[in-house]
Every structure is written in C-alpha cells, then in structure tokens.
Amino acid sequence: MALPKIDPTTTPSWQQLTAHYEAIKALPLKSLFQNDPKRAETFSIEWDDFLVDYSKNRITEETVQLLLQLAREMQLGTAIEAYFSGDPINETEGRAVLHTALRATREETVMVAGKNVIPEVYEIREKIRGFSNAVISGEKRGYTGKSFTDIVNIGIGGSDLGPAMATEALGFYKNHLKTHFVSNVDGDHVHEIIKKLDPETTLFIVVSKSFTTQETQSNAETLKEWFLQHAPETAIGKHFIAVSTNLEKIREFGITEDNVFPMWDWVGGRFSLWSAVGLSIALSVGYENYEQLLQGANAMDIHFKEAKFSENIPVILALLSVWYNNFFGAETEAIIPYTQYLHRLSAYLQQGIMESNGKSRARNGERVGYETGTIIWGEPGTNSQHAFFQLIHQGTKLIPTDFIGFKKPLHGNQQHHNKLMANFFAQTEALMNGKTADEVHRELKNSGHSEAEIQQLLPFKLFEGNKPTTTILADTLSPKNLGALIALYEHKIFVQGVIWNIFSYDQWGVELGKQLAKTILNELENSELGNHDGSTLRLIQFFKE
Numbered sequence: 001m002a003l004p005k006i007d008p009t010t011t012p013s014w015q016q017l018t019a020h021y022e023a024i025k026a027l028p029l030k031s032l033f034q035n036d037p038k039r040a041e042t043f044s045i046e047w048d049d050f051l052v053d054y055s056k057n058r059i060t061e062e063t064v065q066l067l068l069q070l071a072r073e074m075q076l077g078t079a080i081e082a083y084f085s086g087d088p089i090n091e092t093e094g095r096a097v098l099h100t101a102l103r104a105t106r107e108e109t110v111m112v113a114g115k116n117v118i119p120e121v122y123e124i125r126e127k128i129r130g131f132s133n134a135v136i137s138g139e140k141r142g143y144t145g146k147s148f149t150d151i152v153n154i155g156i157g158g159s160d161l162g163p164a165m166a167t168e169a170l171g172f173y174k175n176h177l178k179t180h181f182v183s184n185v186d187g188d189h190v191h192e193i194i195k196k197l198d199p200e201t202t203l204f205i206v207v208s209k210s211f212t213t214q215e216t217q218s219n220a221e222t223l224k225e226w227f228l229q230h231a232p233e234t235a236i237g238k239h240f241i242a243v244s245t246n247l248e249k250i251r252e253f254g255i256t257e258d259n260v261f262p263m264w265d266w267v268g269g270r271f272s273l274w275s276a277v278g279l280s281i282a283l284s285v286g287y288e289n290y291e292q293l294l295q296g297a298n299a300m301d302i303h304f305k306e307a308k309f310s311e312n313i314p315v316i317l318a319l320l321s322v323w324y325n326n327f328f329g330a331e332t333e334a335i336i337p338y339t340q341y342l343h344r345l346s347a348y349l350q351q352g353i354m355e356s357n358g359k360s361r362a363r364n365g366e367r368v369g370y371e372t373g374t375i376i377w378g379e380p381g382t383n384s385q386h387a388f389f390q391l392i393h394q395g396t397k398l399i400p401t402d403f404i405g406f407k408k409p410l411h412g413n414q415q416h417h418n419k420l421m422a423n424f425f426a427q428t429e430a431l432m433n434g435k436t437a438d439e440v441h442r443e444l445k446n447s448g449h450s451e452a453e454i455q456q457l458l459p460f461k462l463f464e465g466n467k468p469t470t471t472i473l474a475d476t477l478s479p480k481n482l483g484a485l486i487a488l489y490e491h492k493i494f495v496q497g498v499i500w501n502i503f504s505y506d507q508w509g510v511e512l513g514k515q516l517a518k519t520i521l522n523e524l525e526n527s528e529l530g531n532h533d534g535s536t537l538r539l540i541q542f543f544k545e
C-alpha cells in the first residue's frame with residue numbers, strides 16, 4: 001500500500017485550524033493555567049519511565065481536537081500500518097522503511113518482498129553478540145596476540161552520527177574499550193585519530209551501506225595504509241570489519257567474509273544504529289546494554305502503534321510541531337537535553353529530522369504550497385542557558401523548545417543534580433511566565449534604583465513570556481530509555497512526513513553532494529579547468545596557486 005497523496009491544506013481541519021489560530025494566537029499560557037487547575041494533567045502523557053508534559057504549549061483542548069482531526073484526515077492510521085508492515089513507503093527509491101523490524105521481538109513476522117526478515121535480523125544480532133563479547137573479553141585479539149584497546153568506526157552521516165551519539169549518550173556504561181569516530185574526508189581528522197592509536201590493539205570497523213562513499217573509502221584506505229606500515233597484509237583479517245550491503249566492494253578492499261556484518265536496503269542510513277551499524281555501541285557498552293537500547297525502542301514502537309492518537313507521544317509531539325511550523329510560522333525548534341551525555345543528540349536529530357523532512361515536493365511530485373521540515377538545533381543545558389537562551393527568552397523569533405531531563409543522575413551526585421534540575425524547571429516556567437512591567441518595577445525598586453533609572457531600564461528587563469516548551473522527563477538515562485527517546489523522535493519524523501504529504505525516507509539532496517565533488521576533484525588533481533561561473537573559477541585558481 002502506498003502512502004495517500006492528500007494536500008493537507010485542503011482538509012477541513014486545516015481550514016478550521018487556520019481560523020482557530022487567529023482566535024487563540026494571543027492567549028497567554030499563564031492565564032490558561034490560572035483558568036484550568038487540571039491543565040497539566042490534561043496535556044501530559046505518562047508512559048513507562050516517562051512523563052511528557054506538553055501543557056506549556058500554546059494550545060487549548062480545541063487545538064488538540066483539531067490537530068487530531070487533521071491526523072485522521074491525512075489517514076495517519078493507515079500510514080502507520082503501511083510503515084510497520086513493510087510496504088514500500090519510500091516510493092522514490094522503491095523501498096520499505098523497516099528500522100522498526102531491527103528491534104522487533106523474535107516472535108514477530110515482518111514481511112519484505114514475500115519473506116519474513118526477523119530470522120535474519122536475529123542471526124546478525126547473534127553475530128554482534130558473539131563478536132562484541134569476544135572482543136571485550138579479550139578472546140579475540142590483534143595480530144600480535146594483544147587484546148584490543150581501541151575501536152575506530154569509519155563512516156559518515158547515518159553510518160557515523162547514530163553510533164557516535166549513542167556511545168557518548170551511554171558513556172556511563174562504557175567498558176575499557178576506547179571508541180573513535182572518523183567521518184570527515186578532511187585528512188586532518190583521520191590523522192588526529194591515528195596519533196592516538198596503536199596498530200597492534202586497534203580494531204577498525206568500516207561502516208558504509210553502499211561501500212562507495214568517498215569520505216569513508218578515503219579514510220578506510222588511509223587507515224589501512226597506516227596499519228600496513230606496521231603490520232603484515234595477513235593481519236587485515238584480524239583488524240578490519242565491514243558493515244555494508246556491498247559484498248563485492250568489501251572483498252576488493254580485502255575484508256574477509258567472516259568479518260562482514262550485512263545490512264539491508266530497507267534500513268535508511270539515518271535510522272540504522274539498530275542494525276550492525278551499531279556494532280561500535282555494542283562493543284563500547286557490551287551486548288546486554290545494546291540489547292536494552294533496542295528493547296527501549298521496541299517499547300516505543302508498540303506505544304506508537306497501539307496508543308490512541310490523543311495519548312500517543314510521537315503523534316502529539318509531531319502535531320504540535322506542525323501547529324507551530326504551519327500556523328505560527330515558527331521555523332526552528334530547539335532540543336535541550338539536561339545531561340552532558342546527550343551532547344550529540346541534536347546533531348544526530350538534525351540529520352534524522354532535516355534530512356527526512358527537508359523536502360519541497362508533495363507526494364504527487366508538485367511543489368508544496370506550505371512549510372515543511374523544521375530546522376533543529378540545540379546544546380545541553382545548563383551550558384546553553386549561558387549562551388543562546390537569551391534569544392529564546394527575549395528575541396523576536398518563536399522557538400518551541402523540547403526540554404529533556406532525568407530524575408536521577410548516573411553518578412549519584414544529588415547536589416549537582418538538584419542544581420541542574422532546578423535550572424531545568426525554572427527555565428520552562430520563566431519562558432512561559434515572562435516578567436511583567438509591574439514585576440520588573442518592583443524588582444528594580446527593591447534593589448534601590450531611582451524612578452528615573454527604573455523608567456530607563458524597565459523595557460530591557462521585560463520578558464514577554466508565552467514561549468512554548470515541551471518537557472520530557474524520564475527516570476534515568478538508561479540504555480532502554482535512550483532507545484525509547486530516539487524511537488520517539490523517529491516516529492515524530494514519520495508523522496510529520498505523513499501530515500506534510502512528503503516522502504521522508506529518500507535523500508536526493510545528500511546524493512547530489514556525493515556526485516558534485518567528483519568533477520571538481522578531477523580538476524584539482526589535473527591541470528584542465530572545466531566550465532564554471534566566475535566565482536568558482538577564481539576560487540579554484542586561487543586554491544591551486
């Protein structure tokens with residue numbers, strides 16, 4: 001079944017939302033709370049270890065009803081069914097979108113082209129288990145008999161960001177193995193990593209779904225060359241692993257069949273950390289923790305599939321995002337985790353969200369007449385409070401912000417954690433309430449300012465408030481909760497793509513980048529310059545001088 005092709009702006013709910021927006025756009029959140037003591041309960045969802053509070057958003061019960069109606073009119077229920085059952089909803093590439101199958105239980109059946117893929121998924125999981133256990137325990141060793149100490153993940157984009165983010169996020173659970181990530185084709189990146197490595201004790205994982213990506217090929221070749229300056233050719237079999245769908249290219253590179261972890265074309269790069277692309281995660285935190293990560297994602301999959309839309313976390317968060325993007329005209333969203341471990345989360349979600357929904361063609365090929373993909377950014381709190389929060393509080397732009405926090409710290413330092421979380425709660429409260437002229441006046445007076453000084457300073461110390469936030473509060477940053485959190489955002493992406501009537505699972509913009517550099521590289525390496533605009537030509541000439 002293909003996804004339906006409906007222009008969302010033609011639905012009755014869209015029309016109603018447009019009128020409703022005019023009616024409620026100026027309503028202050030503060031008064032909504034004053035008038036409804038149950039608002040926090042009405043607009044929140046408790047699920048598993050999570051409390052998702054979306055009551056500090058500029059919505060009323062009518063807004064939510066209309067947004068849910070929009071979801072129904074866009075046939076979200078049918079789309080979810082198509083997504084989970086392996087229909088080729090990635091229409092422009094003719095592929096299913098089944099990262100959910102990678103974390104399904106062994107008992108499930110997921111059919112792709114007439115074949116249940118679950119046994120294969122579990123076969124690879126077993127291989128990941130055996131391999132990671134053997135490396136961690138020291139049973140598998142390098143060519144001189146020494147245990148491995150360092151893992152280098154060589155990949156880019158979806159073959160880098162997921163594992164890089166997750167190994168950082170699960171830093172608390174890390175074992176003795178040091179993990180490194182080489183992604184950029186910038187040679188300085190790989191050479192900086194090489195400085196830290198010992199060829200006798202380093203394991204290289206070349207992660208590339210296509211095994212043709214220029215960056216990954218170049219970094220893999222450079223690392224192999226460096227390795228062979230120290231080790232004999234036969235040592236490659238002990239030190240180089242590949243995760244890919246391209247068996248022929250792997251063989252050409254010299255990696256033996258045993259050392260290959262296959263992937264499937266029904267897993268998109270940016271959703272692939274649940275496949276063998278996550279091998280570096282399993283190595284870094286051990287297979288049991290890795291499996292917990294998958295189980296957490298599976299629990300969120302079940303919630304998304306089964307909870308009714310009004311209590312469905314990814315559905316609600318996606319609809320809120322559509323509300324701000326398409327009716328308030330908000331262009332960006334911030335994601336602020338209050339844990340240093342999640343410092344790569346927004347970079348990871350930038351790819352997931354912006355690569356998926358950064359599309360301007362509707363599913364019928366016509367240009368859309370409304371805004372799609374939101375711009376995502378963020379850094380951990382409290383650091384971000386001392387940096388760009390100024391703009392969220394007092395700038396001219398509306399930036400709906402997700403606050404992600406945990407009830408318990410991992411190292412048990414409660415004093416620090418209380419301070420961290422006091423900031424977490426205080427920020428969402430302040431963003432909503434703002435500060436009125438009366439409050440500022442009182443504050444300035446109490447601190448001894450004259451009336452003249454107060455009049456001069458007052459406008460600058462005003463906070464308009466009414467800045468929307470969503471709070472995601474979970475128990476601890478466990479592998480399971482991390483899995484659920486990532487899956488939450490994955491499904492949010494899906495729902496938004498359905499509402500916007502776009503294809504979320506292709507990435508022609510990224511493919512373009514892969515082709516563009518090839519022609520110019522040729523010109524940089526040879527003397528003939530091709531046909532370029534004046535600027536590009538001058539720049540290339542200056543570079544070559």
Ligand code: G6Q
Pocket residue numbers: 156157158159207208209210211212213216268269270271355507510
């Ligand atoms: C992800 C994208 C992209 C991809 C990289 C690496 O969804 O398609 O980021 O993951 O370009 O591709 P390979 O894994 O094929 O090297």
